[in-house]
Amino acid sequence: MSVDAPEKNEYPRASRGLVFASIVTYVGSIFLLMSFCSPYWIESYDESFSSFKKMGLWEYCFKDFYYPNYQFPKKFNGCHNIFSYEYYMIREYLLPGWLLFVQICITLAFILTFGTLGLLALVLVRWPLKLVLQYEWLMTKISHIALAVASSLIFLGILIFWFNAYRRDWMMYPKFNIISWSFGLGVVAMALLGAASALLYREALRAYGNRHQAKNLVMQMEMQEPSFHPSRSLSRSLHSGGYI
Known part of the structure; x- marks a missing residue:
């Protein structure tokens, strides 16, 4: 007696927990993107009339703005990228080692977060179907680890920035400056991505427990395909497993 193989439209959908974790990841990535791109990690008080x-x-x-250690009286005005030609002569002053390390941490977190979004999208839409059904636990586990690392990198970056933001050897007159909303968005992104990582860990455990059922489902789907020709060893495994 044979068991009817499931139709392709009868495959198990993504769980509610996985959908919720993906939504939290998406929201966290938006906050991270805004923090990553916006120039409001530190700003000066309006009433201070600071050149910064x-x-x-x-x-x-x-x-x-005049940089006192620059030998020529060049005036700096406007907003420019830190790697632009305008700031070439004072880049060493604007980009100390600790800030470069913060940039590296946030950039790596940015890459991991948006890479995880792409991986979660594949799991949610079930494409490619057989690969996702068979390795959903592994894809979810990779997503959990990536977001955990991303959240840790953001935490390290904002912690280093917080402790160095008011150094007098970096920005002149630091008492006229204040940490602003871009920094706060980074903190929110860290919390959301950490929460998403915890949710994905639970989903990875659930998917790992169901991995045998998923593998059996893939085998039944392959049996339904017209081009399927079982080998002798596969036929024995199907008989022993009770599929035929």
Whole structure:
């Protein structure tokens, strides 16, 4: 007696927990993107009339700023990328080693987060179907690990930035500056991605427990295909497993 193989439209959908974890990851990635791109990690008080206006990970904004250690009286105005030609002469001052390390941490977290979004999208839409059904536990586990690492890197980056933001050897007159909302978005992104990682860990355990059923389902789907020609060893495994 044979067991009817499932139709392709009868495959198990993504669980609610996985969908919720993906939504949390998506929201966290939006906060991370805004923090990554916006130039408001530090800004000066409006009433201070400081020549320094604001900065982000990749951009500085000045108004009539003179760098005292630069031998020529060059005035810096406007907002420019930290790696632009405008800041070439003072880049060493604008980009100390600790800030470069923060950039590396946040950039790696950015890559891991958006790479995980792509992987989760494949799991959610079940494409490619057989691969996702058979290795959902592994794909979910990879997503969990990637987001855990990303959240840890963001935490390390914002912690280092917090402790160095008011150094006098970096930004002049630090008492006129304040950590701004881009930094706060990074903190929110860290929390959301950490929560998503915990949710995905639970989903990975669930998928790992169901891996044998998923593998059997894939085998039954392959048996339904017209081009399927079971080998002698596969036929013995199907008989022993009770599929035929």
